[in-house]
Amino acid sequence: MIRFALLLLLAWAGPGRAQELPLVAALSQNAVEVTTGFTGTSLMVFGSTEGPIGPGGDEVLVVARGPTRPVVVRRKVPVLGVIWVNGPSARFAGVPGFYFLAGTRPAWQVLPEEERQRNGLGLDSLPLTSTGARSPAFRAALLELESDSGLWVEDPAPVEIAGSRLFHARLPLPAAVPTGDYQVEVLLVRSRRIVARQALAFRVDRVGTADRIATVAADQPFLYGLSCILFAALAGWLGSVLFRRG
Amino acid sequence: MQVYLPIAEMSVDAFLLVGIGFGVGWLSGLFGVGGGFLLTPLLILIGIPSPVAVASGANQTLGASVSGLIAQWRRGNVDAKMGGVLLVGGVLGSLAGVQLFALLRRIGQVDLAVSVFYVVVLGTVGGLMVMESVRAILRRRTATKRKLHEHFWMHGLPLKMRFRRSRLYISIIPPFAVGFGIGVLSAVMGVGGGFMLVPAMIYFLGMPTSVVIGTSLFQVVFVAANVTMLQAVQLGTVDILLTMLLLLGGVAGAQFGASMGTRLRGEETRALLGLLVLSVAMSLLWGLLRRPANLFSSGPAL
Numbered sequence: 001m002i003r004f005a006l007l008l009l010l011a012w013a014g015p016g017r018a019q020e021l022p023l024v025a026a027l028s029q030n031a032v033e034v035t036t037g038f039t040g041t042s043l044m045v046f047g048s049t050e051g052p053i054g055p056g057g058d059e060v061l062v063v064a065r066g067p068t069r070p071v072v073v074r075r076k077v078p079v080l081g082v083i084w085v086n087g088p089s090a091r092f093a094g095v096p097g098f099y100f101l102a103g104t105r106p107a108w109q110v111l112p113e114e115e116r117q118r119n120g121l122g123l124d125s126l127p128l129t130s131t132g133a134r135s136p137a138f139r140a141a142l143l144e145l146e147s148d149s150g151l152w153v154e155d156p157a158p159v160e161i162a163g164s165r166l167f168h169a170r171l172p173l174p175a176a177v178p179t180g181d182y183q184v185e186v187l188l189v190r191s192r193r194i195v196a197r198q199a200l201a202f203r204v205d206r207v208g209t210a211d212r213i214a215t216v217a218a219d220q221p222f223l224y225g226l227s228c229i230l231f232a233a234l235a236g237w238l239g240s241v242l243f244r245r246g
Numbered sequence: 247m248q249v250y251l252p253i254a255e256m257s258v259d260a261f262l263l264v265g266i267g268f269g270v271g272w273l274s275g276l277f278g279v280g281g282g283f284l285l286t287p288l289l290i291l292i293g294i295p296s297p298v299a300v301a302s303g304a305n306q307t308l309g310a311s312v313s314g315l316i317a318q319w320r321r322g323n324v325d326a327k328m329g330g331v332l333l334v335g336g337v338l339g340s341l342a343g344v345q346l347f348a349l350l351r352r353i354g355q356v357d358l359a360v361s362v363f364y365v366v367v368l369g370t371v372g373g374l375m376v377m378e379s380v381r382a383i384l385r386r387r388t389a390t391k392r393k394l395h396e397h398f399w400m401h402g403l404p405l406k407m408r409f410r411r412s413r414l415y416i417s418i419i420p421p422f423a424v425g426f427g428i429g430v431l432s433a434v435m436g437v438g439g440g441f442m443l444v445p446a447m448i449y450f451l452g453m454p455t456s457v458v459i460g461t462s463l464f465q466v467v468f469v470a471a472n473v474t475m476l477q478a479v480q481l482g483t484v485d486i487l488l489t490m491l492l493l494l495g496g497v498a499g500a501q502f503g504a505s506m507g508t509r510l511r512g513e514e515t516r517a518l519l520g521l522l523v524l525s526v527a528m529s530l531l532w533g534l535l536r537r538p539a540n541l542f543s544s545g546p547a548l
Contacts, residue, residue, distance in 0.1 A: 082535060141541075222475075236316075
């Protein structure tokens with residue numbers, strides 16, 4: 001399917017137009033549906049460039065960011081030297097719920113440091129501002145926790161090159177991926193400068209039963225609570241009927 | 247088979263949940279308690295966030311207790327008047343408990359509070375049960391007769407009421423207080439409280455054993471319903487899909503457990519239940535004392 005899509009793109013960005021656009025990119029899907037059977041999925045980012053990419057040529061970087069939310073990071077401290085209790089905490093505003101970065105080569109190798117920091121390319125250059133505990137350990141812990149959950153990914157595998165002008169990268173979305181709008185940016189780097197960029201977007205939405213449950217729970221909590229009670233009572237009653245003397 | 251829980255926002259193996267429901271249901275049928283005290287820690291253990299585990303645990307307890315209540319009601323083993331007094335206390339207690347829970351969540355101490363409540367309550371109840379049943383097993387040989395019930399300070403309290411089914415004429419303050427306490431605990435721990443309520447009714451209120459199980463189920467069903475509603479409205483943490491999967495295993499397991507329970511003797515059953523309660527308390531205590539693998543944890547800011 002990917003190969004077919006690549007061919008299609010090649011045909012579309014063929015001789016006539018490729019000369020005008022230094023970079024053309026697209027996503028394999030514009031919407032990800034989270035159903036009750038959702039266990040994670042992956043998207044394909046693919047495209048073509050005007051000039052040759054790879055060793056000796058241009059480089060391609062792909063960065064994706066999910067919706068942001070505030071996060072609290074807490075550190076456990078021993079109270080009286082015995083019981084471990086949540087102690088100091090730092091509150092980070094605007095933490096991306098998903099972050100992905102990959103390139104034909106790592107971003108820190110192809111861009112000057114200040115350029116990379118300014119564009120937020122790399123987990124260490126995410127603009128995370130915190131209030132509360134000052135220690136840099138909290139920021140490091142946040143990075144570690146998010147990376148462990150698979151929601152923050154940096155350079156899992158290089159962006160793959162086919163035929164020196166086509167590239168594609170797999171964007172893994174784990175089951176815990178937050179819902180909302182995602183921005184994907186594809187950057188073309190030539191001689192340590194960003195020469196072209198294309199912004200893409202996709203949405204992660206709950207659909208079907210999962211969506212209906214979450215919507216009702218959020219919008220009509222009283223109705224939701226009532227139906228939880230009734231459903232549970234009904235299940236209990238059904239059980240007693242089914243298994244009577246059974 | 248993986249299933250995505252819409253409120254917990256995570257993917258869990260459905261068979262694992264049904265299996266946990268079955269196991270807990272089996273034990274609860276065997277011992278005649280709701281089993282919430284086992285369920286909530288198990289859910290937290292498999293990675294369900296504590297607030298969702300507590301709220302959904304209360305919801306599942308409600309379902310699991312309904313079938314027991316129907317059976318007991320049919321046999322006339324429910325003292326509705328006593329249940330009503332316990333319930334008024336229970337509803338007020340769970341109101342207070344949910345406020346306490348919301349406060350704990352804001353200051354980030356839910357996990358600690360849930361663990362400490364479990365260790366203290368389960369440790370005490372489990373220890374008492376084991377001691378009492380061992381003493382009863384030993385006493386069986388000597389067979390001294392106990393007085394039906396003894397008079398102590400509690401019987402001097404005002405606001406007396408006659409409870410015909412329980413053959414009691416006591417003040418409504420003790421049952422109200424018992425109900426209130428259990429209500430608070432059930433909101434914070436996500437349990438129905440049957441394992442605390444049953445001993446409290448027998449030893450503290452002096453109710454006859456025949457009506458204790460039915461009346462405690464009566465209280466548990468309504469308090470669990472109240473907790474479910476409060477958690478759903480105030481915190482939005484009840485996951486109905488999680489509840490349903492647990493109930494699916496639970497109602498079946500409870501029947502097998504109940505049929506096996508009839509073959510065990512009372513004292514042995516109580517000793518086993520006490521040991522089970524104690525071991526849950528010990529494992530949670532170990533979780534508090536052990537140096538955590540990762541000192542840091544993150545959560546949504548409220």
